[in-house]
Amino acid sequence: MSATHVHAEEWTGEDVDIGDVERALSDLRSRSAHETEGPDLRTSVMTHLAWVPEEWREAAVETLAGLGEHHPSRVILLFPAPRGPDGIDAKVSVLAFPLAAQRRHIAAEVIELTLHGRMSEAPASIVIPLLVSGLPVFLRWRGRPPFGAPEAEQLVEVCDRLVVDSREWPDVPDAYGQLPFERTACSDIAWRRTEPWRRALAGLWPGIEEAGELRVRGPIAEASLLAGWLRSRLDRKLDVAYERAEELDDVAVDGEPCPAPRRQQSASDLLSAELDEFGRDPVYEAAAAAAID
């Protein structure tokens, strides 16, 4: 290992092995405890894995910055860099969040691993030693998962819940057919964004029981999920007209506009909400299947 520096909050190393990372974590925890007035608390509810291809790095870091406050468990960010010689570069941080009205801190651990060369083809063997024992593993996959490729297959096996944002996918709605519902629970942040509109549409019941046409202005992912949801819940065919837009902002059924819900949530809030969900979501699964029609 060729560690560059070690200090209380952060450690980085190039061409490291997992043992180096574990030792760094232990060392940082110990130093962090000495710098605060009481020992930092480690209270974990999950391991949060994220697979972040280079083009998603900036967005992922931004989302996580807003997330740390809510889910201070162990976060493992995997940055695949398939070109070049094999090796792992690591950055380990122990972040101390102050607990309100107390002199103690809560420790969150963030492990950033850049997987060079063929290391990016065997991510499960790298992360398994770092998972918090006995707690669920959430995998956030940035961009379109290459279902069938080794890295996706391995990490799906490791996780208890796969979290995607199909708005990041270029090939919806067809890609919904590849979601591994039978192997792990799946969540879709695009689906979460439709929730206020689904509530608003539910408020139109029973007036929309015989709905025949849906008009949606918004991203194609949310629009197709909304259409799939209505088809599956009403168990009827539905003509759908899409108009592309940055955000979901207009929905009408049979020409009647649906009342717009109030405020949308931030990216961090949306991911945070998904990390609070356990188990399969049959309504989403049915909506995704029906979105392909």
Next chain:
Amino acid sequence: MTELAENPLLAGLGPRRTPEPCALVVFGASGDLTHRKIFPALYALADRRLLPESFAVVGVARSDWTDDEFRDRMEHAVREFGRDDFRQETWDWLAGAARYVATDFADEGGEDRLRETLAEVDEERGTRGNRVYYLAVPPSTMETIVVALGKRRAPQGWTRLIVEKPFGHDLGSAHELTEKISRYFAEEEVFRIDHYLGKETVQNMLALRFANGIFEPIWNRQFIDHVQITVAESLGIEGRAGFYEQAGAIRDIFQNHMLQLVALTAMEPPIDFTADSVRNEKVKVLKAMHTPGPKHIVRGQYGPGYVEGKEVPGYREEEGVAPDSATETYVAAKLFVDNWRWADTPFYVRTGKRLPRRETAIGIQFKRAPHPPFEEAATEELRPNLLLVHVQPDEGVSLAIGAKVPGQGMRIRTVHMDFMYGGAFRTDLPEAYERMLLDAMLGDQTLFTRSDEVEEQWALVDAIVSAWKRDRPAFPNYAAGTWGPPSAEDLMRRDGRDWLRN
């Protein structure tokens, strides 16, 4: 929920609890509670989109305000006391739903104006005649309002009545108030609020006990040495002499918050988490509770002293307090719950004002290990296992266990394993009033006190207070900033125990 069964679009949207359209009518809208708690709670609910889209809030008070003045004052209250960043969009929505009626509660014309306003609100906001009346008023005014509301019930929709504590001032008056309310409102429509039950950590006591297989088998007299509950306040009476001189610590805290904490700690597992199942079990505890006699009750009143470095006056020097007042600002008691689970296991409880710090905690002290195979010197720093539920502040749970001190030889000392709410769930804990308001709108009475529960609480308090009438206490008997009178220490020491200091 029949609505879910009939509407397939609601499937998967279940977890969010949104009440039906309704109007919340707050009596006492110019009061402190409305400013500090009710409106900030409404704002927090609105910000999280937990209020129904068709919603209105109508403030009712004597102050001669217009709708706009009321909205301005409530906006200030939300900005000052709200737990969230102020969001104009949320406030505009809530302000748009707010109306105000200036009236004396005994004024027939005022009641008619309120009825007209509510009819307008039903028309404009679609609240469908559904009403939640919040009586944030002194007990003396309550009866007048109850009668007026009862006589003017809306012809359609449902009605719920939230009643603030204190509910009566003894068993007789509580029973009388229940009788009067029941002439107009069914028990299912009455929501007696004890905001302690809305606190996350109080509810977590139920989760801790009944969702964890490891605790319930040892939650009994065989393994628990005693239970001690502290509800300590560092504040004085904060200008509430009029109320406090009549109530004292026993009616302000002991009768409601304290006995609720005892009931939640001692109750048997309910068969489900419905309102009546939970409350049935709490009532059984209250019925089984007794104190072994006047010697096991300590009352106190603070004199001058120092709290958090500041010199503070004694109770009798507080504005509005009689210079020879015999009102207690401190109560400690040894209680027993006479049932199979708890026979002979003491519950020590204490509550007081001007104590060294604000703290509410439930301590479950387990019996010592029967035969530690270590030398005595190795375990001299070892205390019995203690499960400490921190209700406020520092919400969470600590378990004190013995652990080996690293190094040569065998030395064992006590260490605390902490679960801090803020650590595991880094989300702001909702204020108790948010939960209580939402539950009332939803018609969920689980966290509200039933009439028989209140009456059992008062029966115990009456027994204690009647013994106090026989003698005049030598007050003040503890200095502000201390943990109460020396006799409270004696209460524990006689039994070979001590109050927890952390």
